[in-house]
Amino acid sequence: MKRKPSGAAAVSPRVVRLAQPFGLCQLFRPMPKDGVARPTLNETVVYAGTTLRFSAREALGVPEQTLLLVLLELAQEQYRRQPAAHHLLESDRSEVGSLLWSGLCVSATESTGQVPSTLMLNCSWSELHRRCGSASVGGAVNQTRRRSLQRLCEVTVWERVAASRQEHSCRLVSWLVGDDQRVHVALNYRLAAAILAPGYAQLFLSERLALRSQTAMLVHAFLSTCLGAGKTLSVGYGTLVDRLWPDTGEVVSPTTRKRRPQDVKAALKGISELQRWSVELGPAVAQVTRRSATSAPQPAQLRPSTGGRHQPPPTPGKPAAREMTSPGRFADPSSSYGGHPFWKRLNADKDLPRNDEVGMTS
Numbered sequence: 001m002k003r004k005p006s007g008a009a010a011v012s013p014r015v016v017r018l019a020q021p022f023g024l025c026q027l028f029r030p031m032p033k034d035g036v037a038r039p040t041l042n043e044t045v046v047y048a049g050t051t052l053r054f055s056a057r058e059a060l061g062v063p064e065q066t067l068l069l070v071l072l073e074l075a076q077e078q079y080r081r082q083p084a085a086h087h088l089l090e091s092d093r094s095e096v097g098s099l100l101w102s103g104l105c106v107s108a109t110e111s112t113g114q115v116p117s118t119l120m121l122n123c124s125w126s127e128l129h130r131r132c133g134s135a136s137v138g139g140a141v142n143q144t145r146r147r148s149l150q151r152l153c154e155v156t157v158w159e160r161v162a163a164s165r166q167e168h169s170c171r172l173v174s175w176l177v178g179d180d181q182r183v184h185v186a187l188n189y190r191l192a193a194a195i196l197a198p199g200y201a202q203l204f205l206s207e208r209l210a211l212r213s214q215t216a217m218l219v220h221a222f223l224s225t226c227l228g229a230g231k232t233l234s235v236g237y238g239t240l241v242d243r244l245w246p247d248t249g250e251v252v253s254p255t256t257r258k259r260r261p262q263d264v265k266a267a268l269k270g271i272s273e274l275q276r277w278s279v280e281l282g283p284a285v286a287q288v289t290r291r292s293a294t295s296a297p298q299p300a301q302l303r304p305s306t307g308g309r310h311q312p313p314p315t316p317g318k319p320a321a322r323e324m325t326s327p328g329r330f331a332d333p334s335s336s337y338g339g340h341p342f343w344k345r346l347n348a349d350k351d352l353p354r355n356d357e358v359g360m361t362s
Contacts, residue, residue, distance in 0.1 A: 014205035016069045017076060017194040021047045023201055023225025027054055029244055030214060031061035039248065041155065052190075053158040054172070056151065062214040063132075063148045065221060069205055070131045071173065071185055075121045076195045088120040088186055096120075096176070100186035103153070103174025118189040119196070122182045133209040149175055149183075157188055201225040207274045216267035218244055223271065229292040236285045240264045 025045035031038055041056040079086045088097055090105075100120050129137045129145060155172035174186045194200035203224040211217050219240060226233060241260045245252075268286050272279035278289040 012206060014073060016072050016203045016205055017200040018069070018072065018203055018225060019190050019194040019199075020201050020225055021045050021050075021052055022191065023203070023221055025052070025054070026243060026246060028060045028062065028065040028218060028221070029246075030218065031059065049162045051160045051162070054155055055158065056155040058151055058154070060151060060155070062217050063144070064151050065217070066132050066208070067128075067145065067148045068152060068173070068191075069203060069208070069221075070128065071121065071187065072191060072195070073131065073205060074123055075119045075185075075187055075192065078121050079119055079195060086119055086121060087117060089117045090115045096184050099176055100174050100184060103176065104171045104186050104188065106171060116189040116193075117196075118187050118192040120184065120186040122184045124182055128183060131205075149173075149185075157190070159190075201228075204276070207276070210274065211267075211270050213263070213267060213270065215244065215263045216270040219264065219267045220271055220274075223277075223288055223290070227288065227290040229276075229290055232287060232289040234285050234287045237261045237264050238284070240267075 024047070026043050027041075038058040038061075041054055041059040043055075044051065044053045046052075075086065088101060090101060092098055092101055097120065104118070105115065125142055125145070126137045129141055132145070134141050134145075152173045153171060153175050156169050157172055158167070158169045160167040170188055172188050172191075176184050201224060203221060208217050208220055211220060222240075222243065223235075238261070241264055244264070245260055265281060265286075268279045268281060268288070271277050271288075272281075276291045276293070278291060280287040
């Protein structure tokens, strides 16, 4: 039996700020087994009057989502330490900065002077592997991580604002390896907006890497975007199945169809074992609560045995859960994430919390 960690030895939550549209849409999904070609990426999300369409030659899976979250974590840490060094502008004339900017705005034919600023970061491959949860930094791991980064770089984000009818495009990320053999990355400005300004969801990388399946990681990322601390929602297993495996017209075997709801239930059960989550599994619907930092049990009280039999006690007086069916719920001013549209002008002077601070929203 594994020894239960004490509260003093609890790991940092590794808080990542994420713009809600990137967590609400189906940008990442389970991928076919090795050797099977990935489908193309063509995903659209409409959020508060702005339409974002993601397109690429290959769809993105869980490894790419983990890598993107780690890049956001690094960008936040480095920007906090040295804001000027990691703030990327269209007017940047440094060799690395100008190359990263041109990699992001590959379709731009001329300078408009109105392109929002963004963030750039750099790190070693070994640090990137470690933060993604890899124990090894060998050739195979390095090759896999490079391919995941290439897939992220190939994603084009097309956006259209209904009110102004303006439309333009930008890469999700751009990447280059400098003379110092460090990885240099620039983020799409909508990703950077969650770090530079209010209006974001928070995902804990420490929780994600503790989960045992890719399905659980995808469900955890979605729920982390939906729920702020102390919030509850009810979600049907069929709803999660449709999100993870949308109907593409391909023939799906009866065995696979039967297994998918079971995979979703197993994923929710795994999430229920995390310190800050409570999940009550019903016949067709699960009630999910994201606990606040003050109400969450201590790690020594919460951690289940290897048999996974732990069930968090119900919270008395809990308000009725709301059905999660569409992004419109998140425009509600009473929601934890309402009040700050994600496309607002970026604020480079915004002070950031340390990565060990666990406040759920701004």
